[in-house]
Amino acid sequence: xxxxxxHGAVRELRLNRPPVNALTADLMEALRQAMExxxxxxxxxxVLSGAPGRFCGGLDLPLLVELDRDSIDAAWDELYSLLRxxxxxxxxVAAAITGHAPAGGTVLPLFCDRxxxxxxxxxxxxxxxxxxxxLPPVIVSGLRRQVGPRQAExxxxxxxxxxxxEALEIGxxxxxxxxxxxxxxxxxxxxxxxxxxxxxxxxxRREARADMAAIFARDLEAELRQMMASWWNxxxxxxxxxxxxxxxxxxxx
Amino acid sequence: xxxxxxHGAVRELRLNRPPVNALTADLMEALRQAMExxxxxxxxxxVLSGAPGRFCGGLDLPLLVELDRDSIDAAWDELYSLLRxxxxxxxxVAAAITGHAPAGGTVLPLFCDRxxxxxxxxxxxxxxxxxxxxLPPVIVSGLRRQVGPRQAExxxxxxxxxxxxEALEIGxxxxxxxxxxxxxxxxxxxxxxxxxxxxxxxxxRREARADMAAIFARDLEAELRQMMASWWNxxxxxxxxxxxxxxxxxxxx
Amino acid sequence: xxxxxxHGAVRELRLNRPPVNALTADLMEALRQAMExxxxxxxxxxVLSGAPGRFCGGLDLPLLVELDRDSIDAAWDELYSLLRxxxxxxxxVAAAITGHAPAGGTVLPLFCDRxxxxxxxxxxxxxxxxxxxxLPPVIVSGLRRQVGPRQAExxxxxxxxxxxxEALEIGxxxxxxxxxxxxxxxxxxxxxxxxxxxxxxxxxRREARADMAAIFARDLEAELRQMMASWWNxxxxxxxxxxxxxxxxxxxx
Numbered sequence: 001x002x003x004x005x006x007h008g009a010v011r012e013l014r015l016n017r018p019p020v021n022a023l024t025a026d027l028m029e030a031l032r033q034a035m036e037x038x039x040x041x042x043x044x045x046x047v048l049s050g051a052p053g054r055f056c057g058g059l060d061l062p063l064l065v066e067l068d069r070d071s072i073d074a075a076w077d078e079l080y081s082l083l084r085x086x087x088x089x090x091x092x093v094a095a096a097i098t099g100h101a102p103a104g105g106t107v108l109p110l111f112c113d114r115x116x117x118x119x120x121x122x123x124x125x126x127x128x129x130x131x132x133x134x135l136p137p138v139i140v141s142g143l144r145r146q147v148g149p150r151q152a153e154x155x156x157x158x159x160x161x162x163x164x165x166e167a168l169e170i171g172x173x174x175x176x177x178x179x180x181x182x183x184x185x186x187x188x189x190x191x192x193x194x195x196x197x198x199x200x201x202x203x204x205r206r207e208a209r210a211d212m213a214a215i216f217a218r219d220l221e222a223e224l225r226q227m228m229a230s231w232w233n234x235x236x237x238x239x240x241x242x243x244x245x246x247x248x249x250x251x252x253x
Numbered sequence: 254x255x256x257x258x259x260h261g262a263v264r265e266l267r268l269n270r271p272p273v274n275a276l277t278a279d280l281m282e283a284l285r286q287a288m289e290x291x292x293x294x295x296x297x298x299x300v301l302s303g304a305p306g307r308f309c310g311g312l313d314l315p316l317l318v319e320l321d322r323d324s325i326d327a328a329w330d331e332l333y334s335l336l337r338x339x340x341x342x343x344x345x346v347a348a349a350i351t352g353h354a355p356a357g358g359t360v361l362p363l364f365c366d367r368x369x370x371x372x373x374x375x376x377x378x379x380x381x382x383x384x385x386x387x388l389p390p391v392i393v394s395g396l397r398r399q400v401g402p403r404q405a406e407x408x409x410x411x412x413x414x415x416x417x418x419e420a421l422e423i424g425x426x427x428x429x430x431x432x433x434x435x436x437x438x439x440x441x442x443x444x445x446x447x448x449x450x451x452x453x454x455x456x457x458r459r460e461a462r463a464d465m466a467a468i469f470a471r472d473l474e475a476e477l478r479q480m481m482a483s484w485w486n487x488x489x490x491x492x493x494x495x496x497x498x499x500x501x502x503x504x505x506x
Numbered sequence: 507x508x509x510x511x512x513h514g515a516v517r518e519l520r521l522n523r524p525p526v527n528a529l530t531a532d533l534m535e536a537l538r539q540a541m542e543x544x545x546x547x548x549x550x551x552x553v554l555s556g557a558p559g560r561f562c563g564g565l566d567l568p569l570l571v572e573l574d575r576d577s578i579d580a581a582w583d584e585l586y587s588l589l590r591x592x593x594x595x596x597x598x599v600a601a602a603i604t605g606h607a608p609a610g611g612t613v614l615p616l617f618c619d620r621x622x623x624x625x626x627x628x629x630x631x632x633x634x635x636x637x638x639x640x641l642p643p644v645i646v647s648g649l650r651r652q653v654g655p656r657q658a659e660x661x662x663x664x665x666x667x668x669x670x671x672e673a674l675e676i677g678x679x680x681x682x683x684x685x686x687x688x689x690x691x692x693x694x695x696x697x698x699x700x701x702x703x704x705x706x707x708x709x710x711r712r713e714a715r716a717d718m719a720a721i722f723a724r725d726l727e728a729e730l731r732q733m734m735a736s737w738w739n740x741x742x743x744x745x746x747x748x749x750x751x752x753x754x755x756x757x758x759x
Contacts, residue, residue: 134456203640208659387709406714
């Protein structure tokens with residue numbers, strides 16, 4: 001589910017779960033394990049990418065809506081573990097946002113070091129509310145750090161999907177590139193960091209990201225249980241079911 | 254002093270104290286009570302508006318400068334209560350800034366969910382310092398959340414009045430609209446939120462505004478007493494009296 | 507090493523250590539003492555300036571690289587004392603960034619009240635990492651306050667040097683002016699503050715800068731010792747020696 005492509009010293013981890021790289025507990029676990037393996041192998045920097053035109057479609061709602069309580073709990077657990085792994089990554093991770101990136105597709109890059117997005121007719125945003133899921137507090141905090149409290153409030157509450165250009169303007173991404181060059185730009189960005197004195201860069205990076213790591217340094221058990229429970233709210237279930245029915249109808253045409 | 258206009262589900266609360274909607278303890282209390290009544294009646298969203306060209310002129314200095322200590326204490330108390338009510342509002346409040354909005358006219362929208370301002374030859378800003386009043390710490394905090402610490406410092410210390418366009422650029426307002434459409438835009442914005450799954454939106458809104466609510470979660474008694482006392486500083490009194498004399502001379506022409 | 511020029515009520519403190527106003531413990535101490543003297547003399551506002559085209563070149567690496575442990579400790583101690591003095595300054599300090607301002611040249615203005623930079627072919631940025639020095643945590647915090655966590659992370663980790671125009675865009679400086687007018691603009695900015703009711707301005711300024719002062723309100727002893735020790739890391743020493751060799755070769759041509 002994760003394709004590994006080494007570009008010199010930099011390793012690309014490409015989400016590979018067609019058609020839209022929707023997130024399941026398995027995919028999230030595979031990504032986290034690929035990150036850990038890279039660190040063990042001494043890889044100095046990572047690029048997180050997706051398919052051309054489809055970076056990541058967020059949680060796999062059609063699959064998740066059929067799961068039982070234990071499996072839903074496991075999915076939330078894995079999402080939090082993955083976000084924590086990104087926030088605490090000992091090596092830089094550049095997100096090469098190769099296309100559409102709603103919900104989870106916007107969330108994973110929030111905790112990376114850099115966000116380079118394909119300039120084109122793509123959408124991103126934290127539209128969890130629109131599918132009936134309250135945006136988890138750790139994600140609200142990550143969003144606040146990235147775009148400031150005012151824009152974080154707007155994006156989180158309205159669940160609006162925006163264009164790459166608007167995302168660049170408000171700081172939700174850092175850079176746009178032609179679709180075909182997004183991965184190369186992300187690799188090049190990693191290489192500029194690797195050209196710096198290694199220890200000074202690492203120490204400064206740790207300090208500059210300390211406020212992001214702090215989001216996960218609290219006890220998140222209660223918050224996680226709350227998210228797990230909220231999945232079964234009648235409103236959430238009803239909304240998810242009608243979203244999934246709409247998605248299936250669209251796929252059938 | 255508050256006109257109530259229902260636009261479908263959304264209720265507009267229009268400040269109505271001619272000529273400039275200057276704030277008195279009574280007006281602030283009336284607004285707060287109208288907010289509470291709306292919540293009790295199950296109104297799901299509010300628009301806070303003013304007169305065409307005159308949203309709110311801030312504290313009514315000509316009236317306040319004649320008051321005794323108890324009445325001044327009551328005005329400060331009511332200002333803090335109103336700001337707290339806005340920050341803690343259980344339902345979204347969009348500010349339709351229909352015109353000039355100096356001092357208090359800028360401050361009330363800071364604690365709303367959205368700020369839509371009339372695009373025209375209007376002014377806004379936190380010019381409290383210019384009339385001799387130190388900007389209250391809760392307002393400095395609200396400003397910092399809205400525009401960031403750097404711009405908050407600039408606006409607060411210099412007391413500069415700016416145009417709607419500059420306000421949009423630095424994030425002091427979120428959107429400009431032709432004067433005749435400001436209220437309609439604010440209503441429409443509320444409607445987009447009301448179209449979302451209600452509980453997911455409410456939970457996300459609570460979380461996204463938690464850092465704003467935190468401004469009022471501390472014990473503010475000492476701060477409030479400080480503001481009450483500072484009113485009687487010779488510098489403040491002298492400045493207020495000469496500001497009021499200038500306003501009266503202008504009104505007499 | 508500090509030239510003092512009074513412009514009416516406003517005092518300019520001009521760094522005067524040719525050729526590039528590189529910072530030594532002595533220069534930093536002289537600046538801090540000049541600030542303290544100004545406060546004692548009742549000077550109401552300061553402008554911190556440098557030479558035309560050369561505001562401040564950051565720490566004097568060729569000199570520092572030859573020093574022993576006690577002298578290095580003294581330099582770090584003085585840097586922290588100077589930054590604290592700026593953050594706590596009882597009177598406004600406007601930075602007139604008259605030209606190149608790498609590393610320390612960017613850092614000193616971070617803790618001033620206002621940053622006006624010469625519009626021209628100059629560079630600024632926190633490039634400490636590039637010369638092997640981890641960016642001190644207090645500086646990361648100051649940077650975060652000035653440009654937000656996202657840009658602070660980018661600037662700190664990559665050590666990139668940017669143009670005055672990019673600096674203006676991201677808020678690393680507040681205003682650009684033709685080189686010949688930078689000091690005059692800084693003086694004029696101070697004068698607008700001095701035209702305000704004095705006590706209201708001072709109280710508001712204290713509150714608006716409280717989050718900056720808080721950076722230095724913690725016990726910084728452990729952090730300072732860490733910075734002192736890191737100077738002697740083999741990576742830092744090697745990088746500094748090769749940077750200094752390159753500087754000398756350039757000077758010899």
